Amino acid sequence: MLRLAWPRVVRAVLAATLILVLAVILVYLISHRRPPTVVPGKAAEIPAQQVEKQEGIEHLEFRGDRTIHVKAGSWHRGEDGLFYLEKDVEVRDLAKKGGREVFISGDRVIYDKDWSTARLEGSAKVRYGDLQFESSDFDYKKADDVLSTEHGVVISSPKLNGSSSRMAYSFKDEIIRLEGSVSLQAKGESAETAPFVVNGSVLTYRRLERRGRVEGNAGFSLGESHGGAEAIDFRVTDDEKYLLDFTLAGRAQASLVGDRETAGGNPVFSRVHEIRAEKLDGRAFLNTNKVHSLEARGGCFMDTHTPDGRPVRVRSGEMLFVFDRWGGLREFRALRGANLVERGADARIARTISGESIIVEGPGDVLRVAAKDGGEARVDSAENEITARAIELAPRTEDIYAAGNVKLLLKARTEVRESVGFFSGKQPVMAVSGTLSYERQVDRLILSEGARMWQGKQMLSAGEISAQRDTGELRGAGRVQAVFPRAAKKEGGQEERLEVGGDNLSFSPKERLLSYRSGCWLKTQNASLTSDHIDVFMPGEDNAVTTIEAGGRVVIVSGQREGRGDKALYDLDKETIDLTGHPSLTDKVKGVIEGDKLTFHLGDGRIQVENRDRERSVTVIKS
Structure with missing residues (x-):
């Protein structure tokens, strides 16, 4: 059994030794393997200075968190010590994740060793994020991180378009400065919204703040609406698609035009408003390039027309315009000494309205005129003149209401005016009262709260006086009194007067009859009378009793x-x-x-x- 086990032990030891040798060889080969052979392009990097020229350049360079990719037809070093990339040059600066890519293209790029200065020439384009600049050439200074041109530029993006003769753009601060024949447009997104366009001599746009300023013959347009001033400041929405607000300063003027079909419902002013002032501040509707409101300050004028084409001019210290989405005037305020002049077809003054303020509400449902402390509001036309503390006109119905120390002048005219009660239409009639109201539909004039009317020395007073302008009917209520002068009996004698009064009065122009009812009285120089009723007959055209x-x-x-x-x-x-x-x-x-x-x-x-x-x-x- 011992002889049989020994050969097995020897074989096991040999096998283990062989495995160990193979492992050592494998480790050596892995740790000492040669790198694979890579076939380079025509140039793996921008050549060192000793290389004078190379064709077909393509270079990839890593600089911190940025990657720069350069392509060009050729590269060479000039006698001036600068480097030249030529023929279909493209430089792409790839930012780290979340940054903006810079892409440059053109016929030639000239730069120094450290890229501290660079110049792009020939069909030059620079794209930074979504913003693209196009010109015949651009200069770049690394110290300021500014791109500039002196030979015209076109700016485009999905949100903004612009152009000018000169430009400087700060990559760091994202500030665009345009000079010479400047134009910048916020496109908007809806086909129903007109673009907001500004133009002038100099424009500075701070993109991080979405704020811009135009100076020198500054102007703007919004569809048919347009304007201008010495300077215009504006802000756009965060997505740069729409106008947010704007300010026109220094000899400012604006022409605001409403939609032809929908803005004609104002009975006071037409759809076109020509505005002038020292300063105009405007705000736009949300997400649309349409003016919502405009405030004017300093020497304000507004020229427009009535719906039937008669010229209207309003002037005041301040003005406020509020529009609907279709450009219709929803509210108008003229403040600090307001005056409105309306002319007839013959260019003569047809009506003037003045006061501390003129306010149109509604749109055009009510026109309010208010006086300043101690002053008067006034409405003056060919037919009458009204002054009061406050006056309201209803342009749609042509009704009038006045309150507070009311004074009324019913003017005489060359063509005979209908008589007002027993007062002749051939002579002016004066009236005072606490309040006045006129209803056009029934052609009725009502004077209340201590009313008094007179013509010459003929006088009527009452708590309230009501006159039908179309028929000449007259009514009075509350301590009614009429005074009729009478010529002296003898030449050189003293003029007499007849006084008639009562609780109520009515005048019938057909019968030429003045009727008093309840608590009636009469007084002459030599006698007095009291009764339940009195009738005064005035049959002549001169209204003589x-x-x-x-x-x-x-x-x-x-x-x-x-x-x-x-x-x-x-x-x-x-x-x-x-x-x-x-x-x-x-x-x-x-x-x-x-x-x-x-x-x-x-x-x-x-x-x-x-x-x-x-x-x-x-x-x-x-x-």
């Missing part, structure tokens, strides 16, 4: 005598008052006298008493 009738508990007082009856008739030409209806006369000296008729002779103070049922008798009582 000829006869007055009084009825119901008539009381006449003349001097120390008092007459009572049911009815009185006052004949102004004869200067007599006939008292009938069981009349009686009370005299402090003679007692009570009764008769069928009492006649008061106002001229000499006589009273005539008539009796008809018994033996006809006439008694005359002298003053």
Whole structure:
């Protein structure tokens, strides 16, 4: 058994030794293997300075966290010590993850050893992220990290387009400066939205802030709308697709144009607004290049037209415009000394509106005019003039409301105006009241809170006066009083006046009759009368009073005598008052006298008493 085991032990030891030798050889071969042979391109790197020229350059260089890939048809070192890449040059600077790629292409790139300066010539293009610059040449300075050109540039991106004669772009701060024939456009995204375009002599755009400034003959356009100023500041949305807001400063002007089909609903102004001021501040609707609001400050003017084409100019210290999405004027405010002038087809002034402020709301549903402290708001037209603390016009209905120390002038016209009550249309009529309202549909004028109207020395006062402009009807309520002047009886004598009043009044132009009801009274220079109702007859075209009738508990007082009856008739030409209806006369000296008729002779103070049922008798009582 021992002889049989020995050979097995020897074989095992030999096998182990062989495995160990093979392992040592394998380790040696692996640790000492030769690198594989790589066939290089025409140039593995940009040649060292001793190489003067090489064709077909392609180079990949790693610089920190960036990778630079260069391709060109040829490379050489010039006598000036600079290096030249020529023929279909492409340089791609690949940023680390999350950074922006820089791509340069052109006919030639000239650079120094450290790339501290470089120049790109011939169909030059530089793309940085989504922004591309095109020019005949560009210069780059590494110290400032600025790309520039003096020979015209075109800028493009999915969001912005622009051009100018000169450009400087800071890669570090992402600031674009354009000079000479500058234009920059924010495209927008919707086909319904017009691009926002600015132009001028110099433009600085800070891309990180999405903010820009244009100077020197600065201008902007938004579809049909446009404007200009000495300088324009603007901001765009974070995605650079839409305008956010803008400011025009220094002799600013803007022409804002609404949509033809939808902006014509304003009854005050047309869809076109020409605006001038020292400064204009505008804001756009969200995600659309359409103006939402515009504020004007300093010497503001706005020129427009009424919907039917009549010219309108508004001026004030400040203005505010608020538009709807279709460019229709939704609200307008003229502040700090506002004045509106509306001209007729013949260019003559048809209406003026003035006050501390003019506000149009609605759009155009209400036009409000307000006065400053101690001042007046005014509406002046060919037909009338209204002043008050506040005036409201309803342009759609042509209604008017005024309040606070109201003054009204109804103007005389060459063509005969309808009379206002018993006031002639041939002469102006003045009025004052606490409030005024005019309803165009029914052509009715109402003066309230202490109303008073007069024409010459003819006057009417009441708590409220209502006049129908179309028919000439007149009504009054609340302590109504009318004053009618009367010529002196004798030449050189003193003018007299007749006063008639009551709780309520109505005037019928057809009958030429002025009727008082309830608490009525009459006063002449020589007598006074009270009754339940009084009718004043004014048959002539000159509205002169000829006869007055009084009825119901008539009381006449003349001097120390008092007459009572049911009815009185006052004949102004004869200067007599006939008292009938069981009349009686009370005299402090003679007692009570009764008769069928009492006649008061106002001229000499006589009273005539008539009796008809018994033996006809006439008694005359002298003053």
